[in-house]
């Protein structure tokens with residue numbers, strides 16, 4: 644359904660050159676739900692905007708829903724649905740008017756537009772909201788309308804850009820269920836970007852991880868977790884201590900050390916074997932330890948290992964998160 648080779652995009656401006664996407668190869672099969680994960684600025688949205696014809700690539704090629712991205716952008720647009728992070732639904736329109744208008748934008752006859760609007764509404768459980776003005780919808784209802792708008796013309800492939808950012812946990816789960824049902828009922832291929840590891844884990848057949856413009860890993864959520872073999876050791880410190888990180892990062896058998904206020908996390912092939920060395924090294928460096936825990940890795944750890952980015956909220960991270968993303972940090976695990 645999607646086949647991209649060497650897809651690239653460079654932005655040139657007064658501030659210099661940004662290689663946002665540096666030669667991405669990707670394949671998505673019909674009927675798959677594929678999640679695109681990555682840190683802020685990794686290049687996910689730029690890739691999505693290229694695949695949806697909104698942005699011209701500066702290199703590479705792709706076939707999307709059977710049409711050539713460069714030579715047949717019109718055909719690509721007719722065959723895909725794209726749900727951006729913020730959509731232009733008219734606040735004064737009712738839900739059903741908005742769905743009907745979408746069909747008319749695709750030049751459907753009135754009867755066809757109505758039939759498709761009813762169908763898209765059913766798929767996203769919007770029937771009860773037909774008479775409501777868009778401005779009165781909750782965040783979750785609005786997002787469901789956004790997805791329904793992307794479906795009105797019956798595309799076999801739909802792109803969702805961070806579909807559940809800013810939603811509360813219950814609305815997020817409802818959206819996941821509806822997206823999963825959409826694929827089950829109609830076989831729609833779904834390609835989404837997300838910051839929520841839980842979302843990727845719960846919804847996606849496959850995950851692609853992007854970092855600094857490149858895809859650095861691809862696989863099922865389970866495959867990615869298995870790739871990070873070994874254990875995760877969490878060390879709680881009595882107080883924040885800059886010496887702690889340096890004391891253990893060079894120990895044999897220890898990798899991916901992160902610091903987050905008074906917590907150190909590290910991966911080790913065999914947690915039990917390195918535990919003593921870790922505690923002794925911290926003691927030698929004069930670092931006071933409050934407690935230690937050994938766990939199996941989570942998807943969150945996998946992403947840290949792949950991207951080298953500290954866990955969200957870590958003392959040494961320098962990324963900014965907007966308010967909706969910060970909300971996500973409280974609501975669930977976020978990359």
Ligand SMILES: Nc1ncnc2c1ncn2[C@@H]1O[C@H](COP(=O)(O)OP(=O)(O)OP(=O)(O)O)[C@@H](O)[C@H]1O
Pocket residue numbers: 654655656661662663681682683684685686687688689690
């Ligand atoms: N129009 C533009 N002009 C210049 N640089 C841009 C432009 N659009 C994106 N970039 C840069 O390209 C890089 C990738 O951005 P992109 O929005 O694709 O990342 P992302 O993975 O979607 O990030 P996020 O998760 O924060 O949305 C960033 O460094 C960004 O600043």
